[in-house]
Every structure is written in structure tokens, then in C-alpha cells.
Amino acid sequence: MAEYLIKNGFVFDPVQGIKGDKTDVAIKDGKFVETTAVKNPKVIDATGKTVMAGGVDIHAHVAGAKVNVGRSFRPEDKLFGFKAGRGIERMQGGFSVPTTIKTGYDYARMGYTTVMEAAMPPLYARHTHEEMRDTPILDQGAYPVFGNNWFVLEYLKNHEIENTAAYIAWLLRATKGYAVKVVNPGGTEAWAWGLNCENVHDPVPYFDITPAQIIKGLIEANEYLGLPHSMHMHANNLGNPGNYTTTLDSFKLSEGIKPNNKFGREQVMHHTHVQFHSYGGDSWANVESKAKEIMDYVNSHDNMTIDMGQVTLDETTTMTADGPFEHHLTELNHLKWANVDVELETGSGVVPYVYSPDIKVCAIQWAIGLELALLATDSMRVFLTTDHPNAGPFIRYPRVMKWLMSQESRDQQFDAFKHKDKVIDATNLAGIDRELDLYEIAQMTRAGPAKSLGLAHMYGSLAPGLEADVAVYDFNPNEPYAPDTIETAFSNARHLFKTGVQIINDREIVSNGNKRTLWVNTKVNENAQVMRDVKEKFLRYYTVTLNNYEVSGHYLPNPYVIEVDATQ
Amino acid sequence: METVTLTIKDQPGLYLEADTISPDALAGKKAEEIAGLPVYIGKEEHRLGDFFDVSGRAGATAAETKIVVGGDLSRVKYIGMKMTGGEVVVNGNADMYVGAWMQGGKITVNGNVDAFAGTGMKGGELIVKGNAGNYLGAAYRGDWRGMSGGKITVTGNAGSDLGTFMTGGEIVIGGDVDVHVATHAEGGKIIVKGNAKSRVGGQMVEGEIYVFGSIDLMMPGFAYREDVDIEVDGTKGRFALYEGDLGERHRKRKGQMIYGKLYQQIRA
Numbered sequence: 001m002a003e004y005l006i007k008n009g010f011v012f013d014p015v016q017g018i019k020g021d022k023t024d025v026a027i028k029d030g031k032f033v034e035t036t037a038v039k040n041p042k043v044i045d046a047t048g049k050t051v052m053a054g055g056v057d058i059h060a061h062v063a064g065a066k067v068n069v070g071r072s073f074r075p076e077d078k079l080f081g082f083k084a085g086r087g088i089e090r091m092q093g094g095f096s097v098p099t100t101i102k103t104g105y106d107y108a109r110m111g112y113t114t115v116m117e118a119a120m121p122p123l124y125a126r127h128t129h130e131e132m133r134d135t136p137i138l139d140q141g142a143y144p145v146f147g148n149n150w151f152v153l154e155y156l157k158n159h160e161i162e163n164t165a166a167y168i169a170w171l172l173r174a175t176k177g178y179a180v181k182v183v184n185p186g187g188t189e190a191w192a193w194g195l196n197c198e199n200v201h202d203p204v205p206y207f208d209i210t211p212a213q214i215i216k217g218l219i220e221a222n223e224y225l226g227l228p229h230s231m232h233m234h235a236n237n238l239g240n241p242g243n244y245t246t247t248l249d250s251f252k253l254s255e256g257i258k259p260n261n262k263f264g265r266e267q268v269m270h271h272t273h274v275q276f277h278s279y280g281g282d283s284w285a286n287v288e289s290k291a292k293e294i295m296d297y298v299n300s301h302d303n304m305t306i307d308m309g310q311v312t313l314d315e316t317t318t319m320t321a322d323g324p325f326e327h328h329l330t331e332l333n334h335l336k337w338a339n340v341d342v343e344l345e346t347g348s349g350v351v352p353y354v355y356s357p358d359i360k361v362c363a364i365q366w367a368i369g370l371e372l373a374l375l376a377t378d379s380m381r382v383f384l385t386t387d388h389p390n391a392g393p394f395i396r397y398p399r400v401m402k403w404l405m406s407q408e409s410r411d412q413q414f415d416a417f418k419h420k421d422k423v424i425d426a427t428n429l430a431g432i433d434r435e436l437d438l439y440e441i442a443q444m445t446r447a448g449p450a451k452s453l454g455l456a457h458m459y460g461s462l463a464p465g466l467e468a469d470v471a472v473y474d475f476n477p478n479e480p481y482a483p484d485t486i487e488t489a490f491s492n493a494r495h496l497f498k499t500g501v502q503i504i505n506d507r508e509i510v511s512n513g514n515k516r517t518l519w520v521n522t523k524v525n526e527n528a529q530v531m532r533d534v535k536e537k538f539l540r541y542y543t544v545t546l547n548n549y550e551v552s553g554h555y556l557p558n559p560y561v562i563e564v565d566a567t568q
Numbered sequence: 569m570e571t572v573t574l575t576i577k578d579q580p581g582l583y584l585e586a587d588t589i590s591p592d593a594l595a596g597k598k599a600e601e602i603a604g605l606p607v608y609i610g611k612e613e614h615r616l617g618d619f620f621d622v623s624g625r626a627g628a629t630a631a632e633t634k635i636v637v638g639g640d641l642s643r644v645k646y647i648g649m650k651m652t653g654g655e656v657v658v659n660g661n662a663d664m665y666v667g668a669w670m671q672g673g674k675i676t677v678n679g680n681v682d683a684f685a686g687t688g689m690k691g692g693e694l695i696v697k698g699n700a701g702n703y704l705g706a707a708y709r710g711d712w713r714g715m716s717g718g719k720i721t722v723t724g725n726a727g728s729d730l731g732t733f734m735t736g737g738e739i740v741i742g743g744d745v746d747v748h749v750a751t752h753a754e755g756g757k758i759i760v761k762g763n764a765k766s767r768v769g770g771q772m773v774e775g776e777i778y779v780f781g782s783i784d785l786m787m788p789g790f791a792y793r794e795d796v797d798i799e800v801d802g803t804k805g806r807f808a809l810y811e812g813d814l815g816e817r818h819r820k821r822k823g824q825m826i827y828g829k830l831y832q833q834i835r836a
Contacts, residue, residue, distance in 0.1 A: 076711035084611070334817065335712055352712075 001500055003028045003038040006470065009046030010477050012438045013053065014380065014447040015461030019439045020477050025051060027468040030500035034464050044495055048476045052442050054113030054469025054498065055397075056459050058449040059232075059272045059307050060388040062103050063117045063135065063142065064128035066319040066348045069338050070097040070389070074317055074352060089509050090136075096316040096352075096389040104136035104515070106395050108503050111471025111493040114450075114459050117142035118232070118272065118387075119183060119321050121342040122149075123544070125175035129555040132517055137503055139459075139560070141178030141518035143232055144171055145321050147185035147214055150344040150541075151533060156217035157209040164221040166527035169566065170534065176519040176551045176559070179229035179453075180222050183321035185214040187236050188347045196324040198237045200249045211236050215253045219268050225522050225566045228263040228454025230305075233271045238325050240279065244290035247277040251297055254304055262564075263454030266302065270452055273309025273387035274298075275369035281426075284361055288426040291371035299377045305452040307383040310369035310400045311362060312392025313413075315354045320390060323347035344541055355392065358418040360426075365391070367427035370403055370410065374434045379443035380451065397445070398490035402483050404436045409483035438477050454562075455518075468500040516560040523565045569634050569655070570627040572602060574620040576639035582609050583663060587646035588616055591633035591654025591673060594626040602626065630654045630673065637662075642682070648675045651692070664701070667694040670718065683727065684708075689737065691718040702727035702746070705739050715739070715756060731758050734775060740801060750777050753828060759801050772813045772828030780805075780833045789813035790830055798831070807831035 004027040011023040026035040061067055071077070071094065078093040083102075085091040092102035107115055120128045120142035132140045146152050146168065155164040168180060186204035187197035193205050200212040215233065222231045237246040254269040271277070278294045281287040298306055318329060323339055326349020330337035338350040355362040369391070376382035384401070388394035402409050414430060417423050424430045436444075450460025458467045475481070475489035496504035498513045538546050572594055587593070588605040597605075603617025616622070620637075627633040631653035641647065642661045649665055653673040658666070661679040668687040680698035686705040700722045705715035706729055714733035721740045728746035731739055734756040744762035751767070753775040763781035770787055778800045790812035797806050811827035818825045 073710065075709045079708060079711075336710075 001029050002502075003041035004044060004468075004497065004500070004502070005035065005038055005041040006044045006046050006051060006472060006495070009049050009051035009472060011051045011462065012442040013462045014439060014443045015456070016463055018462075025462050025470060027470070027497060027500045030468055032462050032464050032466050032468050032470075044472065046472050046495075049494060050438060050473040050475045050477060050489070051462075052111065052438075052471055052473070053446045053460055053462050053466075054471055054496070055107075055111050055445045056449040056453070056455070057107070057112055057115040057385065057394065058270070058383050058453060059118040059385045060115055060394055061118055061319055061390070062115060062388065062394075063100070063131035063140070064120055065124040065340070066119070066321075066350055067097055067131070068127070069340070069350050070317040070319050071099075073336060073338055073350065077317065087508075088512060090512075096314070096393045098393075100131050100134040101136060104138050104512075105509055108137045108496055108498075108509065109492055110395070110397055110490060111473065111496055112397075113137070113469040113496070113498045114139045114455070116140065116178065116453065119181055119348075120144045120175065120177060121321065121346050121348065122171055122175045122177075123342050123345055123542075123549070125177070125551045126555055129176060129517065129551050133555065133557060135515065137498055137513035137515055139498075139516045139518060142175075143179045143181035144175050144177040145181045145183050145346045146171075146218060147182030148187075148189040148321075148346050151530075151537070152214065152218065153186070153189065153204065153207045153209055156213055157207065159213075159217065161217060161220050161224055163527065163530050164217060165224045165566065166524050166530040167534070168221055169225060169522035169524040170530065172520050172522060174550045176517065176556055178518055178520055179227060179232050180218055181232045181234075182215065182218055183234045183346065184236050184238065184325065185211040185218075187211070188321055188323050191323040191327075191347055192341055198240070199246045200236060200253070202236070212249075212253055215250060219254055219257055223257060223260040223268060225524070226261045226564055227520060227522065228261060228265065228562055228564070229452065230259070230265060230267050230270050233269055234273065234320070234322065235271065235277055237277075238320075238322055239276045239328070241281040241283055241287040242279060244278050244280055244293055247271070247274070247294060248297055251301070251304065255301070257303065259303065261454060264451060264456045265454045267305045267381070267452060269304045271304060271306045273385065273391065274306045274372055275309040275311065275365060275391065276387070278368050278372065287361060287364060289364065289368045289371060289428055291368050291375060292428055295372060295375040298381070299375075302378075302381070305381040305383065305448070306372070307385040307387075307449075308369045308372050308400075309385060309387040309391045311355050311365040312386055312396035312399060313355045313357050313362065313366055314392045314396065315352070316389045316392055317350065318353045318390045319348065319350040321346045321348045323349045325349070326351050329353065343543065344537060357413075357416055360419040360422050363417045363419060363423040364426050366413070367423060367429040371427065371429050371432065373404055373436070373444065374429075374432045379436070379440040380448040382444060383449045383452070384441070384444045395491070398487040401441055401490055402486040405438075405441065405486055406483040407433055407435055412483070468497055470497045471495070514558060516558045517556045518560045518562060519556070520562045520564055523563070523567050525567050569632050570625050571634045571636060572599070572622065572624045572626050574616075574622055574635060574637045576619060576637075576641060576644070577621050578619050579640065580609055580619060580643050582643075584609055584619060584644045585646055586616065586644050587649040589635060589637060589644070589647045589656070590649060590651040591626070591630035591635060591656065592651055594635060595630045595633050595654075596628055597626050599623060599625060627654070648673075651675070661698070667692070670694065680724070686715055686718075686720045686739075688713060689715045689718050689720070693718060694720045696720070696722045696724075699724035699743070700726040700741075703729045703732065705730065705734060705737070706732035712752070714753070725762065731756060734758070744781070750775060750828070761801075769812055769828055769830050771816055773816050773818060774826055774828055776829045776831070778807070778831045778833075783832060786810070787812060789815045795834065796831070800831070806834045808834055
């Protein structure tokens with residue numbers, strides 16, 4: 001493979017503690033190496049430019065059934081966003097639910113090289129893998145959802161951690177999944193009876209278990225197995241005024257549990273899109289930010305990580321396994337709504353949504369997301385996401401960076417709000433003058449997510465031995481800049497390498513890469529009980545047989561398996 | 569106002585996508601430059617001049633530009649799409665999407681238009697001196713934002729699904745309409761001077777429909793309220809007022825529920 005030397009750039013690498021020093025980065029055989037190890041490299045001149053490891057997105061909805069529902073029931077999302085194929089670039093389309101091809105290219109243009117699909121209904125795992133397979137460039141993995149799964153509910157009712165763990169190991173292998181995802185634990189199952197679980201002690205109808213038991217049990221099972229990522233949590237009561245107490249109650253369930261893994265991960269719970277879970281007040285009329293209360297907890301508990309779920313003030317398509325929430329949303333905006341019950345496993349809903357700067361609540365949501373990041377004392381544990389496409393399309397990450405890095409840009413946005421004063425009253429953001437630097441941005445978008453995923457041995461840094469994923473941006477951190485420069489520079493990487501292959505050269509996409517699908521293969525002790533339960537449930541309840549369920553072979557043409565041994 | 573004349577000389581084998589036939593695209597251009605503008609047949613790009621004779625010149629801005637298109641345009645789509653000002657005169661039948669997402673200016677079609685004319689229209693005026701196809705002034709597939717402003721006048725008949733998801737503006741049909749009028753509408757005004765078939769105002773939340781002739785089958789969600797004497801587009805008369813669609817949500821203003829209103833003329 002070709003050798004490369006990226007010379008003279010301002011390098012930001014939180015893992016190696018490099019804060020914008022002029023350092024050369026060398027690539028050989030798909031990995032970063034010492035600069036002395038390359039003999040006849042192709043030189044990339046990065047003078048006056050910013051150099052970072054490839055971005056790692058810990059939570060986005062970019063493949064699978066609900067994304068595809070979003071695509072097919074929103075033809076208008078593609079109406080004017082079409083781009084014809086040219087050179088190596090294939091045809092692209094869509095805005096909030098782009099085609100797989102556009103997803104790969106747009107992430108690459110932002111310098112991202114690894115993206116996790118945050119919710120895979122196990123029954124639709126084959127579809128999810130087909131879409132990931134068709135997404136160019138990016139390394140991807142998918143999190144199967146467990147929080148409303150009948151097996152899990154029944155095992156955890158009796159606190160059978162070992163059986164839960166054996167089932168998780170089997171399902172990760174069957175679906176080629178990466179981590180344990182939980183969405184509105186118990187609530188999505190309750191929704192099948194038109195009910196919900198709004199706090200952690202609401203019983204799940206017909207299952208005699210509470211969300212608290214599900215959350216705690218899944219964290220324990222996750223640590224029992226020693227999986228690379230922690231339990232990945234979307235708590236109950238998402239998006240409702242006053243829900244921050246439910247969020248704190250959910251956080252507290254992780255207390256006293258120690259991480260157990262060989263991957264360098266230090267948290268036992270990752271809580272996603274916390275913006276949607278940080279609301280005070282008791283109605284939309286008096287909803288207010290509780291980001292301070294939330295971040296006081298996060299800052300003082302180092303066994304958890306979170307991501308933002310930043311509202312970007314766009315028209316978008318919300319989609320989640322949280323069925324009751326999507327029903328709530330369609331009752332609010334009266335736009336179209338799709339709802340699915342996924343047999344014994346989960347459910348989901350899809351609703352288009354317009355986050356308008358003229359609507360007070362949308363502006364408050366915007367402020368809350370930014371507060372979370374700006375109140376964080378450790379940017380290695382608070383990550384940049386928009387919960388794509390729920391709070392906004394992922395192509396807005398550079399805009400979120402602009403807001404985080406520039407108080408001036410936040411003031412401009414405040415001035416553009418119709419209800420500026422009310423928004424300022426209901427939030428803390430106007431009183432925060434912190435401006436993040438590129439080192440902190442690199443923590444939030446690279447080093448932090450990679451570590452939380454248990455992938456710090458592959459991604460998130462430019463240290464020798466890691467995958468050679470690196471982005472070069474037209475941004476000089478030592479010169480004064482206008483806020484919009486940040487967004488422009490980080491939306492259009494000058495150069496990008498993925499595992500040592502040059503993907504972008506001079507802002508042109510020159511390769512579709514050799515994308516891999518990451519999944520976790522966990523070895524557990526033989527568990528006859530769980531295997532008997534699986535067979536029995538498939539015979540009795542599932543519409544498909546086991547043979548038509550497991551994901552294998554051609555669904556993952558280029559797999560990357562992470563082996564875990566939990567047999568002790 | 570400067571005038572550009574486009575006369576079709578070569579009929580495309582398939583349909584021609586020509587959203588460049590709009591004052592906004594032509595403004596400030598000479599005839600040779602206009603002939604070089606791109607048009608599409610499927611994935612193939614062609615020049616406007618491959619299919620049209622171009623004469624005259626455009627004004628400096630869209631508002632100062634008039635386009636006269638001649639010949640059989642029944643295979644030409646998107647005439648006047650997204651235009652913001654100026655004038656287009658079509659001397660012949662045109663294909664789909666005439667004046668779609670139009671924001672200003674005036675389009676006159678001296679012939680028939682096919683489906684989706686005035687889709688998502690926001691402003692300006694569209695006059696069709698023949699018949700209109702389906703989805704006149706409606707929303708694009710999947711969208712919930714139909715015609716929101718401006719005026720469409722059709723001398724002849726219109727097809728089905730007229731004014732779907734309409735939120736504002738006015739549509740006047742001189743003749744008859746097919747099924748589905750103002751489905752899902754949340755505003756706007758539709759006047760049908762001829763007869764309507766069934767499903768008039770289905771799922772309508774707000775807005776007004778006036779029918780001068782007969783309605784084959786009334787929606788069950790509409791309730792008769794009273795007879796009123798009103799003047800509609802220059803015609804004075806007595807109309808039966810129905811309100812609906814009662815199966816839909818309706819917002820309140822000053823404590824009063826707002827319904828979609830359907831007026832049907834009472835003939836002695």
C-alpha cells in the first residue's frame with residue numbers, strides 16, 4: 001500500500017496530548033506509523049491547515065428499517081436534493097434521510113470515517129446490514145435494541161443476569177450487532193397496549209417488571225460479558241416537559257457498577273441525545289432548561305458518557321424505536337406518522353418535524369443541547385451528535401461546532417429567534433461565555449466516542465499502530481476567523497484517509513474506500529436454557545424461522561470482528 | 569419588458585425537462601446564451617437550442633422578461649417552475665408541472681396543461697385557457713404544503729385531486745372537476761363553476777370551496793348549517809353552507825371552532 005506523509009499541519013490529538021503543534025503524520029500499510037518508518041511517501045502539504053483523526057459518530061440513524069420508512073414516506077425530502085453521479089461519485093439524493101451513498105460521502109466530506117447505527121431492530125438486522133453494506137467509505141456497526149425484548153423482560157424479571165447475558169451474546173452474533181441499545185425501556189412494549197412507562201418505576205403491563213429493573217439488569221449483563229461498549233441508553237419520558245427527573249433517576253441506576261472490559265472503556269452507561277431528556281417545567285408553556293442539573297450529575301460521575309442530540313433548527317425526519325413518543329409528536333404537529341410493532345423485540349415510529357427558529361420550544365431545545373457541551377468539565381465524556389436525523393441532519397455537525405466554538409455565532413442565532421427574550425429566560429446559554437477549542441472538539445468527535453465505544457485501539461487518535469483515518473481541514477487555528485469559516489472548513493475536508501486509502505484529495509472524492517462492518521462476537525458458556533427459549537419462542541411466536549433470521553455471509557462482505565471471551 | 573420567443577422545432581422522443589424556461593433562468597441573457605441552457609431527457613443533458621428556435625432577448629431581471637413559447641409543448645415539463653417574476657405565454661398544450669412552486673409573475677397557457685400545474689405555488693398568477701389535469705395547485709407527492717398563495721384560473725375543466733393540502737391562495741375552475749377537491753386543505757379558496765363529483769373537501773380542516781353546479785355525492789363528514797346570500801367571483805346567489813370535515817381536528821379562534829366551509833349554489 002502507498003505510504004503518505006502529511007506534513008506541517010496543526011495537529012489535534014487528545015490521546016497523545018497534541019494541542020495544535022506542527023507535527024507530521026505518517027501512514028504505511030493502512031496504519032499510522034512513526035515518521036521515520038516511511039521511506040518514499042507521497043507528501044500531503046498541510047501547512048496552515050488543521051489535522052485530526054477521522055471522526056467517530058457514536059449515535060446516528062443511517063441504516064435499516066426506520067430510515068427506509070423515512071425515505072419512502074418522504075419523497076419530498078429528495079425533491080431538490082438530487083445530485084447526479086460524476087467521476088467516482090455515485091448518484092446522491094435526500095436531505096434529512098439521504099440515500100446510503102450520500103450518507104457515506106457527506107460524512108467523509110466532514111472528515112468522519114466511523115459511524116454507528118444507533119438502533120437496529122434484530123428482526124430487521126438483514127436490512128440494516130444491506131444498507132450499511134451499500135454505504136461507501138465508513139466503518140459501521142449497529143446496536144440491536146434490547147430494552148423491550150420479551151426474552152430480556154422475562155429473564156430480568158427474575159434477575160437472571162447470566163441468562164440475559166447469554167441471550168445478548170447470541171443475539172449480537174445472530175444479528176452481527178455491536179452493542180446493547182435500550183430505547184424507552186418497557187415503554188415501547190407498553191405502547192403495544194396503548195400505554196407507556198413515563199418513569200423508571202412504572203410497571204410494564206403484562207410483564208411484572210419496571211424500567212429500573214431493565215436498565216440495571218442490562219448494565220449488569222453488559223459488564224458480565226465485558227462488551228467493548230457500555231449499555232447505550234435512551235431513557236423513558238423522552239421529549240416531555242419536566243422529564244429531567246426521569247433522566248436523573250435513570251443515570252442513578254448506574255451507580256455502584258464498575259466497568260469490566262479489556263477495551264479501555266471507563267463508563268457503564270452511555271446516555272444518548274441528552275438534550276431531549278433535560279427539560280424542566282410541566283407544560284410546553286413553561287418548559288425550561290435543566291441542563292445544569294443534568295451536567296452537575298454527569299460531571300461528578302465518571303462511570304458514564306453522554307451525547308448531545310443537538311437541535312439544528314432544520315426541517316427533518318424524526319425516527320425512533322420510542323413508539324409512544326412518535327405518537328405524541330404526530331399529535332403535536334399533525335404531519336404524517338408511521339408506526340411499527342416489531343414482534344417480540346421492539347417498535348418504532350417516524351414523523352417529519354420542522355424545528356423553526358420562530359417557535360419558542362425549538363429555540364429552547366437548541367440552547368439546551370449547547371449548554372450540555374459547554375457545561376461539561378470533561379469533553380472526553382460528552383460527544384457531539386444531532387441524533388441524526390431526529391434533532392437535525394448530521395451534515396450540520398460543522399454548524400454545531402461553530403456554535404460551540406464561537407459565542408458570536410450563538411449571539412447571532414439568539415438575535416434571529418422570534419421569542420429571543422423568552423428563550424433567554426428559560427435557558428442558561430446566554431450567560432455562558434465559554435468557547436470550545438479544537439482540542440475539545442477533537443475530544444467530542446474523535447477520541448471520546450472511540451474510547452466510549454471500546455475502539456480506542458483503532459480510532460480517535462493519530463498514534464502509531466492505529467487505523468490511518470485522518471482528515472485535513474482548511475482551517476488555520478492560529479489566525480483570526482469569522483464564525484462561518486468553521487462551518488465551511490469542517491464541511492469540506494481538504495484531504496481524507498480511511499485505513500490508509502486516500503478518499504478525498506483536494507476536496508474531491510477520489511475513492512469509495514473499502515468499508516468494514518464492525519460486530520462483536522462474544523464467547524459464553526453453553527446455556528441450554530436460553531437456546532431452548534430461543535427455539536421455543538421462534539416456533540411459537542415469530543413470523544420467521546431461525547434460519548431466516550440470522551445474518552450471515554454476503555450481508556457483511558467485509559466484516560471486522562471484535563472477539564470477547566466471557567467464559568472466564 | 570423584453571421578449572424572448574421560443575418555438576419548438578424538434579419534438580423530443582421522450583419527455584423534456586425544461587425548468588430553464590422561466591424568466592429567472594433567462595434574465596440578462598442573449599439568444600445564443602439562452603439556446604445553450606441545459607434541458608434534460610432522463611439522465612441525458614441537452615441544450616435548449618437543440619429543441620427550440622430562440623429569438624429576441626431577455627430583460628435584465630426576471631420581472632422585465634417575457635417568454636413566448638410556441639408549438640406543441642405536450643412533451644415539455646416544468647415550464648415556469650419556481651419563477652419569481654416576469655411573464656410566460658404558452659401558445660399550445662403543455663405537459664406537467666407548469667408554474668410549479670411559482671412565487672411571482674404571470675403564466676398564461678393558451679391550451680391545456682397536464683397534471684401538477686401550480687404544485688406548491690406560493691404567489692403569482694397562472695391562467696389556463698383550456699383544461700387542467702390532475703393535482704392542480706396540490707402538494708408534491710408526500711408533502712403537506714400545497715398551494716399557499718397566488719391565483720390559478722382555468723377556463724375549462726380540471727382533473728382530480730385539485731388543491732390537495734392547499735393552505736392559501738385561490739383556484740377558479742370555469743367548468744367541471746373530477747373527484748377529490750381540497751383534500752386535507754388548511755386554507756385557501758376554490759371556486760368550481762361547473763359540477764363536482766364525489767369527495768369534495770375530504771379531511772379538510774380550514775378553507776372555502778364554492779360549487780355552482782351539482783355534487784354527485786356529499787362527504788358524510790360535512791354538515792348542513794344554513795342558506796346564505798353571497799357574491800362569489802362576480803356571481804350573486806343563494807348558497808347552502810356545509811361545514812366539515814367533522815372527522816378532523818379543528819382549531820379554535822375566540823372560543824369558536826373553525827371548520828372548512830363548503831358552499832353549494834341553490835338553483836330554483
